Amino acid sequence: MMATAIQDKKAALLEARMEIEEFNYAYAETLDAMDVDRWVEYFTDDAFYHVIARDNAESGLPLGLIYCEGKAMMKDRAYALLNTEMFAPRYLHLSITNTRALSIDGKELTAAANYTLIETLVEETSRIQQVGKYRDVFIRDNGKLLLKERICTYDSVMIDNCLVFPV
Amino acid sequence: MMATAIQDKKAALLEARMEIEEFNYAYAETLDAMDVDRWVEYFTDDAFYHVIARDNAESGLPLGLIYCEGKAMMKDRAYALLNTEMFAPRYLHLSITNTRALSIDGKELTAAANYTLIETLVEETSRIQQVGKYRDVFIRDNGKLLLKERICTYDSVMIDNCLVFPV
Amino acid sequence: MMATAIQDKKAALLEARMEIEEFNYAYAETLDAMDVDRWVEYFTDDAFYHVIARDNAESGLPLGLIYCEGKAMMKDRAYALLNTEMFAPRYLHLSITNTRALSIDGKELTAAANYTLIETLVEETSRIQQVGKYRDVFIRDNGKLLLKERICTYDSVMIDNCLVFPV
Amino acid sequence: MDGDNRLTANSDRHNSTDHTWPTDETRIPDWIYTDQSVYEREIDKIFLGRHWNYVGLECEVSKPGNYIRSYVGPFPVILTRDAEGELHVFENRCAHRGVEFCREYRGTADSFICPYHNWTYDLKGNLTAIPFRRGVKGKGGAPKDFDMSDFGLRRFHVATRGGVIFATACDDMESVEEYLGPEICAEFDATFDGTEFKLLGIHRNILPSNWKLYQENLKDPYHATLLHTYLTTFGLFVSSNESNIPTDKTGRHGGLLSRRSDGRPDVSEEDQASMQAFKKTMKLHDPRVLSFFREVNSKWSGSVLTIFPTLTALRQTNILNTRLLVPRGPNEFMMLWTVFGRVDDDDEMTRHRLRQNNIFGPAGFLGIEDNEALKFLQDGVRKAMPREGLAVLGEDDEPTETIITERAIRGMYRYYRDVMEFG
Amino acid sequence: MDGDNRLTANSDRHNSTDHTWPTDETRIPDWIYTDQSVYEREIDKIFLGRHWNYVGLECEVSKPGNYIRSYVGPFPVILTRDAEGELHVFENRCAHRGVEFCREYRGTADSFICPYHNWTYDLKGNLTAIPFRRGVKGKGGAPKDFDMSDFGLRRFHVATRGGVIFATACDDMESVEEYLGPEICAEFDATFDGTEFKLLGIHRNILPSNWKLYQENLKDPYHATLLHTYLTTFGLFVSSNESNIPTDKTGRHGGLLSRRSDGRPDVSEEDQASMQAFKKTMKLHDPRVLSFFREVNSKWSGSVLTIFPTLTALRQTNILNTRLLVPRGPNEFMMLWTVFGRVDDDDEMTRHRLRQNNIFGPAGFLGIEDNEALKFLQDGVRKAMPREGLAVLGEDDEPTETIITERAIRGMYRYYRDVMEFG
Amino acid sequence: MDGDNRLTANSDRHNSTDHTWPTDETRIPDWIYTDQSVYEREIDKIFLGRHWNYVGLECEVSKPGNYIRSYVGPFPVILTRDAEGELHVFENRCAHRGVEFCREYRGTADSFICPYHNWTYDLKGNLTAIPFRRGVKGKGGAPKDFDMSDFGLRRFHVATRGGVIFATACDDMESVEEYLGPEICAEFDATFDGTEFKLLGIHRNILPSNWKLYQENLKDPYHATLLHTYLTTFGLFVSSNESNIPTDKTGRHGGLLSRRSDGRPDVSEEDQASMQAFKKTMKLHDPRVLSFFREVNSKWSGSVLTIFPTLTALRQTNILNTRLLVPRGPNEFMMLWTVFGRVDDDDEMTRHRLRQNNIFGPAGFLGIEDNEALKFLQDGVRKAMPREGLAVLGEDDEPTETIITERAIRGMYRYYRDVMEFG
């Protein structure tokens, strides 16, 4: 590519990263509030949301801790969490760092980020519940970004009891 | 709003976020250096600084772990910490992530962020001392941002011994 | 300085910070992948890479946990890690936050950031292996940033067994 | 009423150091869940005793040279398939200085080389090489009479049935079939029906509770209708489903069998009253999660088997998995959860299983609730003033379709008390 | 001098398994702070013995249906106010399988439903409902003769005074007034004077030290002038303040009473010499923190009461709080710190209290220092070679206004040794 | 072969509560690495017994008033140099209530003031001041007959040799020279040759293994050629290097001495076969790391000394360091690693040492491997079924240049068994 083309690409990716950071920080705040009904709205109708242990992912095993094909499945999970699930009270603190915009192809953006979920239970100190990486595909839907795919690969494969909310 | 107005607002908020990130990162470095005299200078004279446990906040209980009405009280705390307090040597590592600019209204900005304070004591490994969220009101004082209000609501309501320095 | 000059400087530093964030996030992903061969390429040939305990640094003691004078030493470390070292399988999660551009002087940039390395061992939960601060000198080498110096001063001076990969 | 249950300084607070079992069989003492010496006794009497310990599935080590890390009770072992296809289970501890040498979850190898001094073992656990065994320049090395065959890795007896692999330290152990007994073996064979399985993945988690509580949980039909609103609401399991709760004659193994009703569950008003959490109105946006493709020759759409001591096997509609319980002291255990399908599944069937597994697992609608409930339970027995728990529901001679019962729990503890030789 | 205090292999290192109390009452053995068996003995002899255990304030459960999680010694309990306004304290442990069912810091309810099988308890702790008690279709369920009134939650006797709530397992317990004794009760009543209180919030922290060290700390007037430079510098407490240190006749309870001098403290040169940390020059930028609005009928502007075993009550200028010590083994305790005002406080008075609380609490100028000092102290007794600590200052028959004294500490341990039956 | 090493319910699983030492000296029991009571016995018999415990180097406290935190066995102590330049080692625990008062890694002071009540100690550990000792206004304070000289900090006997500082609780201890014995003392003196050292820094880490395993590791020439490919590949240590492994006559101390071959190592085909990790081809991009400036009067370019109980001293080409092992129970120890040069090093020599230290340390090519291997080893003895480890290589009367040997390990445990009085 010519130097200027490279510069343009760099500028576009930087701009995209800024926008995705805005998206991710809003996303995290929605989950910290356990507002899973709104969480669903960060995705396209046909979105694929997958939370997968790094050891399974690296062994080519498809099992997901959470595996949602399409928004409908996410809605069902949101409903179940808010209306049928029994779990201890907890505070969630999801920090998203190292956001990277990797490519832009027309309406489609690919991106990556690190996430760290710190959970605090009643009368316990705060502890790391899960760390992992997002691998994302965004699409731009009249000016607004939506997740078409979010693959959450987590390092914390030995789960401390259970993961209640999505990451 | 018209599309362009929305675009302008988005652009303004993005710019504000960049500026607040600069502010927050400098703020964190000041506290990691335990330079509480300089910490005071991040606030307006009439600023309100409140560190409150999430369980108290959510129960509508006003008690603060730290409760400073105005810079004068912050100065007194800074003086006490540096001149009268006895505590074990420690290293502080305050990371501020997920910074969000929420609104701009003339000179006044509202914002939010996540913070994680990792403390390291002599001959101990590093551990999470406190995680929480900032809810901020900034004002612009000839070009410079100052905190008019910083409410630090912490998840880590079961405090590990004590919190020595502000967050 | 005149107001505009200050504004220009602020703008330049902000732009530099954005660029360094891009650099740091790519750097972190390279290390999380344990791709130390590529890690070496983030540095200039004469770069100085130093990982030093905060207690040594603050006592003026020069001993480094890792001490590399020039890229050649880094290459040797990379080779040793990938070809001769025995260590348990692990997952690395390096998050870099609070990136700050501190000064710009011609081709040379100084910067700082916080880093947090979370390590996950087989059948163990994720834990903080090391937190610390980068003090960096970047140079611009036809459009591309390279590290001329990265001093990693870590708070976690009581190391949990050993540090296998650079930070 | 006031004055009842008044706690007094001399009300029943058992000294957890004197371990006499309550005479009333409906009472279960706290100390079996929290006492370190009881835990150590379990190691000898149970995990190294006359029992078959589940260690893995054949589909996890399908090819010669495949191995996985596994456990017998709390002891780390390696499960291998050697070049001849034979399965072996041996300790993950070097015979030299004691290194736990295998640190990978799974892999393929033709030998294991201990990292410390490179002593080498074959896939049967035999010691096959010692570096510098003859020394250097004739100096040093192992004694002339050193016989490597005396220093292999201690191995367990191995047996398989339907692709499920068991190990034991007992030399004159009966067959798995006899061990399971006819009632449970029949249900075991219904799930592990001889077709070849395909590994879909592993869930791993640490539960802060005693390993026996998990077996209890899956022998407890009572909680399913009350804790798991998700199940009841969608008729995967309600009190009106046709059910059966067989146990083997010793009481150590059990089954929780249910037949899914078609369409909306029929739950009587009276039963709904008992189920405070019952929700009539919930409807799935994506009902595929619950679709059921009949794949086994059994009337039961749901089969949960609890095989003493540390295996649970689940077949729920099209979910297939096993869970291995790995004790880590009295107050904690690790769970390795192996999810599988069949080799002849097409992609859509595989995706169907993956979708359906959302219901279970450590982030599944049932997994969350069971794990949380067991944590609360361990907190109770660990922190509260000692008190005997109750297992009073149902009768020991009741018809096995009775579901409001704790018969299977009582049965397990009758066997447990016996094998642990508690007076 | 060299040669003194020479450590020798046979110098006093007590075997912490033989618990004989030193004959010299000014010596305090290490093992009462670190030994597990001593801790377990405290549970029987102290927390479940003839003592009133503080569990909360009426303003925390002001309305019918209000409840909070609390503790009696290490045992989780629930404090409730029932529909009739009566207070109850009972175990937080289900009578069925043992679940710690209440996981919320506070709330309002008309019953407690255990999440595992939905057994239901009323606000008195009575078992009121068992789902499917009669089984389903006549099959299963609880035995015909199962009497729910036999399986309520074990409850403690409750008493209140001045809005402070106590619980005991002792059946023939004396009144709180008798328990406190006249000297301490008078000061208790001065703070808890019958006006209605308003909850301002709770501080929670974990201290890595033995619970008794906290009681010691607040019975120790000596440290206040030396550790807490903040206090001394601003004349909240200096050796020249008028003070009094009453104890009850058993020695288990104590008070630390002080009268604030107006303006700058008068500290003699000689005393300043003793206080290496003394700072003459410090001036507050915002003196409101120290303003004192007289609100109680007492000559004492500062009153710290240590009520055995686990309550401390603080009234310092306009700061009002209680602290509940929750032991978690010998080396750790949890502190629940209840800060309150009065219902008739106006907003400015509330803000004043909130500002003033900056001085105390886990991030307060005193809280930081006390918590750090106690951590260092536990580190010492836990890690160092065993050695007896000293409590040599003052005399047991000294005038109670003596402040350079450890009389109250000696008194507490005289009682402790006695009730613990240490030879 | 199958049938060998068959684990059976009654195969050797030692009850770790009965501590009888194996009769075969080539067998080492697990329980010395994992048993709490054995650990407590080590405190009395070893760390407070007739041994010199390393506490630091003179270059760490080079000036009057300098001090560092250190340890004798698990006990926190302070090492000071007083105004007269004399060295002192005393407990870090206040004689008053027991506070661990010194929390700084290092510093300079003329006294230590305990934060709790400001009791003050001089650099010899003498109690020199008690605030308000005479009370206030004649009230309170210490008893008239209170003699501060009775309440200093308990101190250890101190000895130094070649700038290395040792402490003991034994009153009639022999000299360091006698303690080391002629063979080891000679090598000790070769490294600590009387020149003045310069502190370069400290590495600190926690190893999840028993402290004795670290001594073993450095008495084990066998692992060096096999685990540390880095060493072998660059000829810092290969089986063909000239080597010597002396021990003192008791067997407790040892040396691992080697002479670096020039250029590429000469490794016979046969030996390479034994070294699966051997890499012929590796070449350094920056060979400065391995440059060797001869600085001591010794034929050995590499000298690792293991001084019982808790010192290891390393001289490897131009790397100089000592390691202090601080036990923290049977399963963990802390390592304080002091790296130094010589006062007359120029900047380039200092940089050379810093570069070379990349090879060692907790992120060094050897440090990583040893720490990982010892972690795996402790995992093995802690988690696996009890089994005796082997130390069978070499013979006790072999020539000391033999390197494929575990003679030094056997020697240490012969002494250990003896001093621990194990039957």
Ligand code: FES
């Ligand atoms: S410990 Fe395994 S080879 Fe030495």
Ligand code: FES
């Ligand atoms: S454990 Fe509480 S209802 Fe069963």
Ligand code: FES
């Ligand atoms: S404890 Fe050290 S002065 Fe009181």
Ligand SMILES: [Fe+3]
């Ligand atoms: Fe369940």
Ligand SMILES: [Fe+3]
């Ligand atoms: Fe105090």
Ligand SMILES: [Fe+3]
């Ligand atoms: Fe080594």
